Amino acid sequence: MDGTLNIRVTPQTSAAAHTADCAVFGFSKGELRVLLVQRAVEPFSGYWVLPGGAMGDEERLEETARRVLLELVGVRDLYLQQVATYSDPVRHPVRRVVTTSYYALVKPENHTPIARGYLSEAAWHKLTEVPELGFDHNRLLQDAHHRLIQHLRDRPLAFDLLPERFTLTEAQKLYEGILGESLDRRNFRRKILAYDFLIETSEKRAGVKGGPILYRLDRSALEREMNG
Amino acid sequence: MDGTLNIRVTPQTSAAAHTADCAVFGFSKGELRVLLVQRAVEPFSGYWVLPGGAMGDEERLEETARRVLLELVGVRDLYLQQVATYSDPVRHPVRRVVTTSYYALVKPENHTPIARGYLSEAAWHKLTEVPELGFDHNRLLQDAHHRLIQHLRDRPLAFDLLPERFTLTEAQKLYEGILGESLDRRNFRRKILAYDFLIETSEKRAGVKGGPILYRLDRSALEREMNG
DNA sequence: ACAAAAGTGTTCCTAATACACCCATGT
DNA sequence: ACATGGGTGTATTAGGAACACTTTTGT
Structure with missing residues (x-):
């Protein structure tokens, strides 16, 4: 109940950070691809991960996701769907970070990703050839893909990926x-x-x-x- | 990306509290019902809301949900599914609270809910006669119900509600x-x-x-x- | 000429729907 | 006796799945 007061011995509100991570799907050369970025800092330096970033004070998580994707791949107005929230206390090795994942659909033709900030690279990977990712991002990606499949079986939304x-x-x-x-x-x-x-x-x-x-x-x- | 470092001008990690709220569905007297609790404190004092509570420091959100439901209705091992995460900065009138919602299925026969702590009442309401709830909980409930319908169309999971x-x-x-x-x-x-x-x-x-x-x-x- | 991809119809089967009557019990 | 709810079968239809050959273009 929004934790204003707590039931009995409820632990006090924790100060976990909250991030949004995005599985950005694209389609080119006859293959479904996902946008990954490579970290240049610890933890998981050198690992590929899903692009993401911390929720700002005045931001909803979806806005965080859109901002991150705009900064990273320069794309606006993409199709974005929330997938799930991951809250394992030790999913981040340094401190507690809760993350909410989204999947996004873009047309890769228009948008060449650029690695910025603490990233050494940003690139499209074939979904069938995704390496071992940092954090629990293989799981996030798998769940996001699964959700996309579910949605696609219901409604023809895949055309956001085509030219x-x-x-x-x-x-x-x-x-x-x-x-x-x-x-x-x-x-x-x-x-x-x-x-x-x-x-x-x-x-x-x-x-x-x-x-x-x-x-x-x-x-x-x-x-x-x-x-x- | 778990916000260890941020992309360019990304706002710094906020200290939003995180809660889990549950739409607990039950079935009795031929009607689908949902468990609501009535707040005895501000904000939304006197309003009915979904039962929920703050995530503990060592807890995953699903554990929070289970703990809250155990404390409130004394039920274990229920069927619990994450629905969505709500992060509007002003969804809570006092301070920033991000919440993740779940739906749960229980057999109401066994479990008489008890109002504890800051609650003045806890009761089953017919889903067709849900009052105006506090916070954005009407929305959470609607989304949870919608997700339950989706799941039910796929798989026969409703038997968790029957004796x-x-x-x-x-x-x-x-x-x-x-x-x-x-x-x-x-x-x-x-x-x-x-x-x-x-x-x-x-x-x-x-x-x-x-x-x-x-x-x-x-x-x-x-x-x-x-x-x- | 040959290989590769585009285009086209039909058949079969399964699943969903619609629908009406008889029987047992409780009042 | 009557009303209520439980129990049963069939016919129709729509949608999904399987399947082969002809035409065009590029090499």
């Missing part, structure tokens, strides 16, 4: 990358075209003669789909 | 109470009996001659169902 114009095969590869299973091409096309938020453009990809049809997204139809 | 022996009609009423819609009796029975974790007992409810068949749960079959 403006994309082919159905690209969309399928994306779904397969997220879900971790391969899908039947005909069934996938039929199902996805049954929605009315995919618009066939008359354009073809630059440079090629024929090639696959490019589609674009009807944002408002997608919104309607997500809400209705 | 040892129960009729199929009771189970159906429970499902209807959680999902907020009415179900076809025959379809419900067929679907639920298709699982193999419901065991028909030869007993009938005490006092009645014939009456409906009582079922009990095969815990291990349910576990198998939930995992496999």
Whole structure:
């Protein structure tokens, strides 16, 4: 109950720090990728971790997440969803840090990550080739991915990861990358075209003669789909 | 990134308190109910709220939730799921309190809640007749209920709310109470009996001659169902 | 010419839904 | 006798899964 007073012998409010960590997913070259940063300071110096940062005094955690991602990868207005909160007293080896994790979806094409501050590197990693991460971030990443899968099975939100114009095969590869299973091409096309938020453009990809049809997204139809 | 050092101008770690609040769901007299407690102190004195308490220095939040519920309703080993974390800087009128919410499932029959400490009352409320709660707890409750619905659609976890022996009609009423819609009796029975974790007992409810068949749960079959 | 990827329809099966009558008990 | 709630089966439909061949383009 917000700890104003406590029930009986309730331990007193602790002064744990609170951070937001983000599993930023992107899709490029036919692979689902996650943005990782490499620490240049202890603890876990040299380890890759999920980008994150401390909650400010006047900030909600979601704002913390957005600020961190803006500072780090220069991206605004991304799709952001809270996943879970991790509070093991010893998850951080130096002092107590509670963290809340988010997953985010971005189009990697536009945003080259830059390592700043105490980071030595920032780079996209294939989700299938993620190294051992610092802290409990392998767990956070796994949980975030799992939540993304759950959401994707409900609603077609993956298009935040695709460029403006994309082919159905690209969309399928994306779904397969997220879900971790391969899908039947005909069934996938039929199902996805049954929605009315995919618009066939008359354009073809630059440079090629024929090639696959490019589609674009009807944002408002997608919104309607997500809400209705 | 656990805030050991901060990216550029990141605000310094704040000293927000952290609490765990629980939406405890029970089922009795054919109604889905939620356990609420009434505050006897400011802020929100006289208001009903979700039971909760401050995270201890050596505690994970889930342990906080279990401890609070043990102290309040004397129940152990309940089904507990994290829902979300709320961090609006002004969600608590006095000082900054971040809270993580859980939902819990209990059998109300066994556990009469007791108001302790700064509480003037503790009581089960019909979910359909929840008053205006203190803090942002109406929101927490709504989100917790929503998460419970989601989980229930995936897996048959609602049996934690039923007594040892129960009729199929009771189970159906429970499902209807959680999902907020009415179900076809025959379809419900067929679907639920298709699982193999419901065991028909030869007993009938005490006092009645014939009456409906009582079922009990095969815990291990349910576990198998939930995992496999 | 050959290899690689795009495009297209049908069949099958499972799961969800809708629906009506008989029986036993308690009043 | 009547009202209430328990118990049972079938027909329809919608959605998901499986599956093969033809066309175009790039090498």
